[in-house]
Amino acid sequence: MPSRLDAERSEVVFEDYKGAYTPAQAVLEANRCIYCSDAPCVQACPTHIEIPEFIRKISTGNVKGAARTIFEANILGTSCARVCPVEVLCVGDCVYNELGVPPIQIGKLQRYATDAALAGGERFFEAGTESGKRVALIGGGPASLACAHELRRLGHRCTIFEKRAVLGGLNTTGIAPHKLKADTSVEEVDWILGIGGIDVRASVEVGKDVALEALEREHDAVFFGAGLGADTLMGIPGEELAGVEGAVAWIEKMKLGRVATGEVKRCVVVGGGNTAIDVVREARTLGIPEVTMVYRGTEPKMPGYAHEWKAALGQGVRAEWQTLPVAFEGDASGAGVKRVKCLRVDDAKRPIAGSEVTLEADLVLLAIGQSKLGELLASLAGIEIARGVVVTDAAGRTGRKKWFAGGDAKNGGKEVVNAAAEGMAAARAIHAFLAGVGNA
Amino acid sequence: MPDLSTNCAGIRSPNPFWLASAPPANSGAQIQRAFDAGWGGAVWKTLGQPIQNVSSRFGGTTIRGVQAAGFNNIELITDRSLETNFREIYDTKKKYPKHAVVVSLMVETRDEWRDIIKRSIDAGADGLELNFGCPHGMCERGMGSAVGQEPRVNQEITSWAVEYSTVPVLVKLTPNVSDIVPHGLAAKRGGAHGVSLINTIKSIISVDVDNFVLEPRVGSRSTNGGYCGAAVKPIALHMVASLARHKDFGIPISGIGGISNWRDAVEFMLLGSSSVQVCTEVMLRGYRVVGDMIEGLEEYMRTHGFETLDQLIGKAIPSYSEWGDLDLNYETVAKIDAKSCIGCQACVVACMDGAHQCIFPQKPGDEAHVVEGKPRVPWIDESECVGCNLCKIVCPVPGCIDMVAVENGFKPATWNQHVHEGAQLRPKKGAH
Ligand SMILES: Cc1cc2nc3c(=O)[nH]c(=O)nc-3n(C[C@H](O)[C@H](O)[C@H](O)COP(=O)(O)OP(=O)(O)OC[C@H]3O[C@@H](n4cnc5c(N)ncnc54)[C@H](O)[C@@H]3O)c2cc1C
Ligand SMILES: Cc1cc2nc3c(=O)[nH]c(=O)nc-3n(C[C@H](O)[C@H](O)[C@H](O)COP(=O)(O)O)c2cc1C
Ligand code: SF4
Numbered sequence: 006m007p008s009r010l011d012a013e014r015s016e017v018v019f020e021d022y023k024g025a026y027t028p029a030q031a032v033l034e035a036n037r038c039i040y041c042s043d044a045p046c047v048q049a050c051p052t053h054i055e056i057p058e059f060i061r062k063i064s065t066g067n068v069k070g071a072a073r074t075i076f077e078a079n080i081l082g083t084s085c086a087r088v089c090p091v092e093v094l095c096v097g098d099c100v101y102n103e104l105g106v107p108p109i110q111i112g113k114l115q116r117y118a119t120d121a122a123l124a125g126g127e128r129f130f131e132a133g134t135e136s137g138k139r140v141a142l143i144g145g146g147p148a149s150l151a152c153a154h155e156l157r158r159l160g161h162r163c164t165i166f167e168k169r170a171v172l173g174g175l176n177t178t179g180i181a182p183h184k185l186k187a188d189t190s191v192e193e194v195d196w197i198l199g200i201g202g203i204d205v206r207a208s209v210e211v212g213k214d215v216a217l218e219a220l221e222r223e224h225d226a227v228f229f230g231a232g233l234g235a236d237t238l239m240g241i242p243g244e245e246l247a248g249v250e251g252a253v254a255w256i257e258k259m260k261l262g263r264v265a266t267g268e269v270k271r272c273v274v275v276g277g278g279n280t281a282i283d284v285v286r287e288a289r290t291l292g293i294p295e296v297t298m299v300y301r302g303t304e305p306k307m308p309g310y311a312h313e314w315k316a317a318l319g320q321g322v323r324a325e326w327q328t329l330p331v332a333f334e335g336d337a338s339g340a341g342v343k344r345v346k347c348l349r350v351d352d353a354k355r356p357i358a359g360s361e362v363t364l365e366a367d368l369v370l371l372a373i374g375q376s377k378l379g380e381l382l383a384s385l386a387g388i389e390i391a392r393g394v395v396v397t398d399a400a401g402r403t404g405r406k407k408w409f410a411g412g413d414a415k416n417g418g419k420e421v422v423n424a425a426a427e428g429m430a431a432a433r434a435i436h437a438f439l440a441g442v443g444n445a
Numbered sequence: 446m447p448d449l450s451t452n453c454a455g456i457r458s459p460n461p462f463w464l465a466s467a468p469p470a471n472s473g474a475q476i477q478r479a480f481d482a483g484w485g486g487a488v489w490k491t492l493g494q495p496i497q498n499v500s501s502r503f504g505g506t507t508i509r510g511v512q513a514a515g516f517n518n519i520e521l522i523t524d525r526s527l528e529t530n531f532r533e534i535y536d537t538k539k540k541y542p543k544h545a546v547v548v549s550l551m552v553e554t555r556d557e558w559r560d561i562i563k564r565s566i567d568a569g570a571d572g573l574e575l576n577f578g579c580p581h582g583m584c585e586r587g588m589g590s591a592v593g594q595e596p597r598v599n600q601e602i603t604s605w606a607v608e609y610s611t612v613p614v615l616v617k618l619t620p621n622v623s624d625i626v627p628h629g630l631a632a633k634r635g636g637a638h639g640v641s642l643i644n645t646i647k648s649i650i651s652v653d654v655d656n657f658v659l660e661p662r663v664g665s666r667s668t669n670g671g672y673c674g675a676a677v678k679p680i681a682l683h684m685v686a687s688l689a690r691h692k693d694f695g696i697p698i699s700g701i702g703g704i705s706n707w708r709d710a711v712e713f714m715l716l717g718s719s720s721v722q723v724c725t726e727v728m729l730r731g732y733r734v735v736g737d738m739i740e741g742l743e744e745y746m747r748t749h750g751f752e753t754l755d756q757l758i759g760k761a762i763p764s765y766s767e768w769g770d771l772d773l774n775y776e777t778v779a780k781i782d783a784k785s786c787i788g789c790q791a792c793v794v795a796c797m798d799g800a801h802q803c804i805f806p807q808k809p810g811d812e813a814h815v816v817e818g819k820p821r822v823p824w825i826d827e828s829e830c831v832g833c834n835l836c837k838i839v840c841p842v843p844g845c846i847d848m849v850a851v852e853n854g855f856k857p858a859t860w861n862q863h864v865h866e867g868a869q870l871r872p873k874k875g876a877h
Contacts, residue, residue: 036510039841042794043806045821064510103787104842 009171010191015259015266016182019290022316023087023113023184031117035064038109039100046095046111051426052079056095060114072122073129075115080130080154081147081425083123083193084176086116087185089422090279092312123196132202133160138439141166141224143211146174147421148230148412150194151428152435153203159436163203164224168210171261172198174232175413176421178257181283183290187260212381221385221407226435229395229403229410230428233418234376239275243333247341252276252284252372259287266291269368273345274298275330276372277307282317284370289320297323297364299330301350325364329356333369342369378414392417401431402438409435447746448753449739451485451545453720454639454697455613456572458545460485461742461754462710462735465701465722466549466574466617469732471523473533477540482732483739486545488641488722489534491522491576492561493551493588498524501661504650504670515676516725517650519661519668521582522551527561531568538569545720547615551576551588555605562609572612575603575637578619578644580671590644593619596631603635613638615699620684621647629688632696639697640688641722643681645671674725678703682716689717690762706734707741714754715761773863774855774871777832777848779804779825785845788821792836792846801875803829804836827851831875 026034038060046056055074062071075082091097091112099108122129138161142149145167153163171177176190198205209215211231220227236251238244252274258264272288274281277300288296298317300307303326307314325347332346349360377393387405389396394417395410397403403410411427413419449460463486464470464479471490479487502520505513523530538546548570552561565573576583577593584591592598599616606614616632618625620643632640649669651660659667681702688694700718704710705726713721726734751757781792796804807814808824816822825836837846858868 033510039789039791041789041791043790045788100787100789 010187011262013263014187014261015263015291016186019182019186019287021183022181023116025120026110026113026117028117031063031114032066034110034114035060037101038064041100045098045100046109049094049098050078051094051420051422052085052429053426054078054082054095054115056111059118060109060111063114063118068118068121069125069127071114071118072127075119076122076129079422079425080151080197080429081176081193081421082115083119083196084147084180084185084190085422085425086112086119087189088176088180089420090310090313093310094422123192128199130154130158130200132157132200135162136160136439138162138225139164139223140226140228140435140439141220142228142230143220144174144229144231144412144414145169145172145194145205145207146230146232146412146424147176148174148232148414148424148428148431149228150174150197151425152228152230152409152411152432153428154197154200155429155432156435157200157202159432161225161436161439164206165203166206166209166211166215166220168208168214170208172205172207174230174424175253178260179253180260180421181256181287182260183286217382217385224407225439226407226409228401228428228431228435229382229408229414230412230424231378231381232413232424234378236371237374237376239330239371239373241330241332243335243342246333246335248367249333249342249369250371252280252370253375255370256280256284256287259291264291266293266368269293271295271364271366272297272368272370273330273364273366274370274372276300276374277302277309278372278374279309279313281372282309282313284372285322286313286317286320288368288370289317289322293368295323296321297325297366299325299328299345299347299364301327301329301354303327303352325362327351327354328362329354330369331356342366345369375418377417382408397431399430400434401427402434407438409438447743447751449485449742451720451754453699454572454615456486456545456547456615456720457543458485458720459543460739461714461718461720462738463487463545463547463699463720463722464727465724466491466547466576467724467728468520469724469727472525473537476533476537476546479727479732479735480537480541480544483735484544484732486547486571486720488547488549488574489530489570491549491551491579492527492530492565493522493583495524495526496521496582499663501663504661505674506650506676508676513674513725513729515648515650515672516674516728517645517648517661517670517672519581519663519670522576522579527564531564534565534568534570538571545571547572547574549574549576549617550606551579551583553586553588558602558605559609562606566610566612570612572615572638573606573610574615574617574641575606576617576644577602578617578642580619580621580645580647581669590619590621593617593628593644594622596627599628600631600635603632603637607636607638615639615641617644617701618642618684619644620680620702625684625687626691626694629691629694633694637696639699639719641699641701642688643677643684643702645673646677646680648672673702674729675703675705678705678709678712682712685713685718686716686762686765689759690765707738707745710738710742711745711757712761714758716765717759717762719754719758767861769861770859772857772859774853774858776851776853776871776874778827778830778851779832779834779836780847780849781823781825782845782847783817783819783822785842786817786819786822787842787845788819789841790821790823791839791841793823795835795839800833800835801829801831803827803831803875829875 059071059074173190348356379390412424466488506515508514548565579589583589700713701722803826862868
């Protein structure tokens with residue numbers, strides 16, 4: 006299928022951080038698995054994939070069966086295999102860690118099985134008997150895709166409303182390309198939609214192009230999976246200068262279009278989370294010579310994963326710890342940002358008077374968080390919104406009849422695998438709700 | 446320094462490690478390289494009327510990732526001319542006078558036996574091995590296991606060989622019999638100086654499931670072959686021990702079958718082998734494996750204070766008894782060392798599904814269940830544990846699960862003592 010994506014997007018130069026296994030490698034690794042009972046890795050996976058089972062199937066040559074086991078629990082198994090922070094999830098809990106032996110490379114084995122299934126055009130699931138019910142899903146990211154696929158298996162018709170032109174959410178627009186590129190995400194989306202009966206209304210923004218009330222009226226249930234919003238700004242002088250950008254917005258440009266990095270000599274990234282770590286690595290890979298992460302906390306306390314930061318250091322990234330930008334400055338020509346004025350901060354993150362430092366920069370990327378989108382639903386009575394996040398019960402039910410939520414919009418921003426788990430759980434809650442409605 | 450010098454039925458070698466009659470001992474150049482690598486002896490690839498082999502010839506069975514854990518072949522005896530073989534035997538013996546060169550033979554008529562034995566000894570053979578074992582091809586022609594399965598024929602041909610030979614004669618026995626003892630005794634009656642066992646076990650290694658043909662595939666068909674390699678060791682050990690402990694047997698044994706390392710070799714010796722022969726492990730890994738075999742055996746002997754091989758050969762035979770003489774009151778239970786437990790709970794599922802349902806993820810009623818700071822250390826209900834060993838076998842951490850003897854207050858009592866003398870047995874465990 007011809008890609009709908011720009012063939013010369015900036016991200017295409019990135020190489021896989023964790024490469025694909027050859028069959029020989031996969032079987033060798035699979036045979037190392039102890040096949041634990043009530044395995045800790047399964048408990049550590051938010052979607053509870055039966056990991057020892059799929060690994061055993063790889064070892065016996067039943068690769069298709071391995072993929073079925075994975076997708077049964079997590080229809081986004083293909084992207085999760087690449088993007089999950091396995092070091093702190095399944096792999097982190099492998100009992101081999103306890104033995105001081107390298108843990109099983111579960112992510113790479115999962116990629117081996119799921120890639121083979123997608124490449125072979127395997128389809129494992131069929132739509133259920135038509136229930137006549139219609140469900141609207143707001144957002145076309147992992148949460149909604151997982152929810153819609155599960156709903157189709159249960160026989161309900163779905164319509165996904167996505168404000169962007171492409172589906173996949175951050176899998177397509179945000180994930181670091183050394184883990185997952187946009188084209189793989191789009192292939193996965195197409196494969197998921199292959200179950201049939203999921204209508205896609207792309208480039209339609211709910212709340213603007215379609216009213217919430219209309220959605221509610223025309224559907225038997227609604228799932229809110231809109232994720233997070235735009236990058237948070239710092240609200241300091243000079244933020245409007247050319248060359249000061251939100252990190253997630255810049256990543257999206259890099260993944261779907263092109264970013265000009267040829268002229269950039271020095272890049273400053275503000276933040277200490279995983280987006281900040283991703284973006285410093287991306288800036289280095291795109292050839293920016295000097296990339297500095299500026300974070301107001303300390304290295305041991307940074308929210309980004311230690312294993313990811315280690316990889317960033319390996320790429321020659323620098324850091325300024327306990328440092329807070331207070332202004333961005335250009336020069337008289339008005340050509341864009343040139344400097345970042347900063348103050349050092351103390352352990353309580355309070356600025357220390359007289360501690361000014363100035364960092365030179367011709368590109369500044371802000372990775373200090375994203376806005377929350379819950380307020381979009383503020384007009385709907387019964388839906389509780391806490392600090393921008395939609396409040397639900399464990400199954401994904403909001404306080405308003407017909408309305409469900411999952412993914413970043415509900416959990417405030419976690420991982421793809423959490424979005425997948427919550428999307429599937431919400432589908433089952435919606436199914437139960439629709440069954441109840443039918444009986445009434 | 447332990448002394449590894451070996452004397453098996455009068456055939457002497459600097460150490461007990463011999464190449465078995467098979468592809469690694471196919472030619473003079475190979476055997477000389479093997480001697481340089483450290484092998485103490487070699488049994489030349491079986492000589493007879495040269496045959497024509499098929500291709501392919503070998504198959505391997507992969508068990509949970511271990512390639513060729515079992516191995517089989519459908520090749521026959523030497524395909525090289527007798528002249529070439531004898532010339533190379535002569536040359537090898539001249540260059541390596543201290544190493545054992547045993548010549549394996551398989552022919553049909555009395556005259557052929559007389560002739561080939563004379564030529565072997567003229568070439569310098571230190572001993573002969575009569576191949577009564579090959580389970581494929583040759584037996585269809587009335588040789589190999591066709592001889593080894595008939596004690597009468599075995600005894601007769603052995604007696605011819607002993608009559609014509611001036612060097613020791615070993616009879617290589619086939620394992621394709623229900624009881625090895627009559628066949629070992631037949632060889633002894635024929636005058637053999639010793640026996641070697643086992644040859645390969647009749648087998649079909651695998652089936653090509655896409656083409657519906659046995660393997661190893663010869664075009665569109667295949668045939669049964671001979672099984673060997675690590676997987677057959679337990680069968681070979683049993684046969685060696687059966688002869689070694691038999692009161693009427695009493696001649697030396699050269700042990701063969703699945704020997705892959707020094708430990709395997711020691712096991713064969715403890716059950717009565719005075720030399721050991723290796724084929725498959727060399728085919729898979731090369732002559733160089735002997736270095737570790739020698740070093741491992743020496744270290745083993747040092748650890749146990751053995752100075753010569755005689756001191757260990759047969760040492761485990763007395764422990765081989767009948768089931769009816771085992772102590773039914775001896776009781777063990779499994780204990781888990783929480784410190785080394787990694788929480789895989791492989792033992793839990795094994796005991797639950799394959800044994801006596803007495804290992805649990807946690808002690809009933811103990812919600813917190815943390816042992817040594819670990820939440821996943823299983824709990825064993827010792828009152829139900831029958832001491833079967835399964836958990837220890839599946840545990841991936843050596844030494845983590847141990848079978849510990851418990852003092853139950855009952856005096857030792859065997860089944861035979863119970864039946865004949867009314868000895869009291871402890872209450873059964875796990876039999877509800
Ligand atoms: C830079 C970055 C890197 C990340 N890296 C990783 C990683 O390596 N591994 C990992 O597991 N997770 C990672 N994450 C987190 C992960 O991407 C998210 O947790 C996940 O995508 C959440 O899925 P979702 O479906 O809830 O939301 P999203 O993926 O954000 O999808 C929401 C979709 O809703 C659409 N939408 C929003 N508002 C509307 C509207 N009003 N109408 C219609 N459509 C709308 C959006 O356009 C978007 O397509 C990363 C996040 C970021 C920002
Ligand atoms: C390929 C192959 C060929 C063999 N050829 C002979 C042979 O010609 N004569 C013989 O007595 N035994 C032959 N054997 C049997 C071996 O000598 C040996 O008895 C048997 O393989 C068991 O030992 P192992 O487990 O170490 O391989 C052969 C075995 C193999 C694998
Ligand atoms: S092992 Fe050697 S002889 Fe046998 S098939 Fe392979 S290459 Fe050929």
